[in-house]
Structures are given as structure tokens and as C-alpha cells.
Amino acid sequence: MKLNWGNQNQLIFDSEEEYYMALGIFSNPKLARIYIEDNAKRGSFTDASRLHLYAETQRANLPQALRDAMKDGGRINCNPYVDNLIENHGFLLSGNVVVATLENVLKTIPNNEVENIAAFMKGYYLIQENKVIPEQNITYTTESIDVSKAKLKFHDIPRENASKEMVRRKQGKRDYIKEALNDFEIGEAGEKIVYNHEKQKLLDAYKAGKIENLNDKLEWVSRTDDSLGYDIRSYNVDEKREMYIEVKTTTGSSTTPFYISENEIDKSRELKDKYYIYRLYKMDRHNPKNVDYFILQGDISTNQHVTIEKRNCRVIINNSTEKL
Known part of the structure; x- marks a missing residue:
């Protein structure tokens, strides 16, 4: 696919993932706006397409292509790229503003490109509430899952027969997109619940005098960098050491x-x-008040409670009679 845009290569994407992440950003009206500037009134032969990234968006973890192309004030000038959004990604010109809906843009991403859909969603949800207030409980809400009252309920690692096959998803494009959106939102909600849980744990420990302060004890790292191999960095109060938590929901x-x-x-x-x-x-996305969970600690490749399929890195919980 084409990754270079503009007569002077104003936008140069290093990969399809970066391209689709940018597409997600420009699809979200809370992150950016696209408009057509009437340059004819200023003596120019053609109108100019402007992509404007809002101030908070500029401070986020943007694709490098957007950082390289961005002028003062968060403006990117690239008529061919905006034309591409209209011609190939379901964007519409309304007056002098270019707009899009999430559903229409997703329809333009081939239904078998799972990684590109994930990159798109990463861009679309680039900025979400992630504030740490030491003396208050934190409330988070995804676009459609309210986790403000969610609590984790700990269980031992299950020792029962595990299903060897995942439920087969429907193959229709619309169904696939719906599943991708649902998986993304469920994953995001799970991370928020764990973050909230860890925050409350540390607050309780601080109030009980078990830790001296809350400084640098908790960070939701996957919000700014999802390449580290874990989602949340927290702190083990009893053992006085850091914890690195990957959330699977x-x-x-x-x-x-x-x-x-x-x-x-x-x-x-x-x-x-x-x-x-x-x-x-x-996880009940409509009423996630009490969410069950268990913990797998340490080197997952040697954990006796699971088997990892080498072909696709799928983790299966073992039967109680296996490997224990």
C-alpha cells in the first residue's frame, strides 16, 4: 500500500501499522479536525487541505510520521492524503470540514487485517482519562463500558478441563469488525479495572503506614508504549519490590x-x-461490578498450570492431572 503522501513527501509512514494508527487518530473528532482552507480568496490557484492535531493530541504518543510532518500549532498540510481519506476511507466533505464516523472508516480496513485494525483502534483511543489522584478513588469509563464500580475477586488457578478450541467467529466483515471493537473495549476495561485495583491497594498500604509514599509506585505503561511486554507497573507492598502486570481479559x-x-x-x-x-x-460488559480473576506469576513458558501452543502462542489452562 502507499505510505508516502504529498508532492514533497509531507507524510511518510514507516509501516502499515503507523498508517492505520494515524487513520484512527484522524477518525476521532476529539483528537483532530480536518478542514479545507479557501486559498482562492488569497490569490492561490487551489484550496488547501489542513489536518489539525489538538494540543492534548500533540502531547500524546503520536506516530513519528505525524510528528515529522507537523508544523507550528499542530497543523499538517497534505492535500493528497486528505483526498485519500475521502476516496478510500469513508471520510466526507461537509461544507469546508472533512468528517467521518468510526463504523464507516472501519469498513474500509480489510476484515482479515487484524494487526491493522488493532493499530487503528490504538490511534482512535489515543487519549483516555488516566489521572492519578492519591487521596481519591479513580473512575474510568470507556466508550461503552463503565468500570467505575468494578471490583476484582481473586480465585485460585482453575484445575478443570480446558476447552481446546476457541469459539469460531463469524466471517462476515461487519461481524468481524464488531468482534474487534468488542475485544478492544473488553481489553481496555480489564486494564482499567486492574489499574484501579492496584491504585486502591497502594492507597490502603500508604494509609496503614506500610509504604512511605506513593511516588513512582504505579504506572499504566501500555497507554504510552505497548511494546514493553506488560501493561501496568505496580508495587508489591509485602515484598517491597516492583510488579510488572500483563492483563488478559x-x-x-x-x-x-x-x-x-x-x-x-x-x-x-x-x-x-x-x-x-x-x-x-x-467479564460482563453491561454490569462489570465483580470481576473474577486469577494470577499466573513468573516465567509463563515454564508455568506448570498452562500449555503454550508454539504455532500461535495460545495459552491453554491445563487439566488438574496434567503437569502438576
Whole structure:
């Protein structure tokens, strides 16, 4: 696909992932606006298309292509790229403003390009509330999942027969997109619940005098960098050491298999007992008040409770009679 845009190469994307992340950003009216400037009135032969990134967006973890192209005030000038958005991605010209809807843009991403859809969603949700206020509970709300009252309920690692096959998804494009959106929102909600849980844990420990302060004890790292192999950095109050938490969330049962990346496996080997997978399950997106979870700690590749399929890095919870 084309990655260079503009007669003077104003926009140069390094990869399809970067291209689709930028597409997600420009699809969200809370992050950017696109408009047509009537240069004819100023003596120019043609109108000019302007992409404007809002101030908060400029401070976020933007694709490098946008940073390189951005002028003062967050403006990017690139007529061919805006034409591309209109011709190929469902954007519409309304007066002098170019607008789009999430559903229409998603329809333009081929339904088998899972990584590109994920990159698009990462851009679309580039900025979400992530404020740390030491003496207050934190409330988070995704676009459609309210987790403000959600609490985690700990369970032991399940020891029952695990399903060897995941439920087959429908193949229709609309159904696939709906599933991708749902998975993204469920994952985001799970991370928010764990972040809230860890924050409250640290607040309680601080009030009880178990830790001297809250400085640098908690960070939601995947919001700014999802390449580290974990989502949340927290602190183990009892052992006085850092925790690195990867969150895996499902609406299914405790033994529903989940996928893990090679990077996450490597990070678990490196961090050993400091690495934790919080497996959230039975998530009710309409009423996520009590969410069940268990923890897999340490090197996941040697964990006796799971089997990792080498072909696709799918993690299966073992039967109680296996490997234990």
C-alpha cells in the first residue's frame, strides 16, 4: 500500500501499522479536525487541505510520521492524503470540514487485517482519562463500558478441563469488525479495572503506614508504549519490590484460552517472579461490578498450570492431572 503522501513527501509512514494508527487518530473528532482552507480568496490557484492535531493530541504518543510532518500549532498540510481519506476511507466533505464516523472508516480496513485494525483502534483511543489522584478513588469509563464500580475477586488457578478450541467467529466483515471493537473495549476495561485495583491497594498500604509514599509506585505503561511486554507497573507492598502486570481479559470462563505474544513471553522470562499475568474472566460488559480473576506469576513458558501452543502462542489452562 502507499505510505508516502504529498508532492514533497509531507507524510511518510514507516509501516502499515503507523498508517492505520494515524487513520484512527484522524477518525476521532476529539483528537483532530480536518478542514479545507479557501486559498482562492488569497490569490492561490487551489484550496488547501489542513489536518489539525489538538494540543492534548500533540502531547500524546503520536506516530513519528505525524510528528515529522507537523508544523507550528499542530497543523499538517497534505492535500493528497486528505483526498485519500475521502476516496478510500469513508471520510466526507461537509461544507469546508472533512468528517467521518468510526463504523464507516472501519469498513474500509480489510476484515482479515487484524494487526491493522488493532493499530487503528490504538490511534482512535489515543487519549483516555488516566489521572492519578492519591487521596481519591479513580473512575474510568470507556466508550461503552463503565468500570467505575468494578471490583476484582481473586480465585485460585482453575484445575478443570480446558476447552481446546476457541469459539469460531463469524466471517462476515461487519461481524468481524464488531468482534474487534468488542475485544478492544473488553481489553481496555480489564486494564482499567486492574489499574484501579492496584491504585486502591497502594492507597490502603500508604494509609496503614506500610509504604512511605506513593511516588513512582504505579504506572499504566501500555497507554504510552505497548511494546514493553506488560501493561501496568505496580508495587508489591509485602515484598517491597516492583510488579510488572500483563492483563488478559475475557467474557468467557476461567479456562478460556488466551493469546500471548513472544515479547510478553520473553519479558516473563526476564522479570521472573516480578512478572504477573492477571487473567480476568466472566467479564460482563453491561454490569462489570465483580470481576473474577486469577494470577499466573513468573516465567509463563515454564508455568506448570498452562500449555503454550508454539504455532500461535495460545495459552491453554491445563487439566488438574496434567503437569502438576
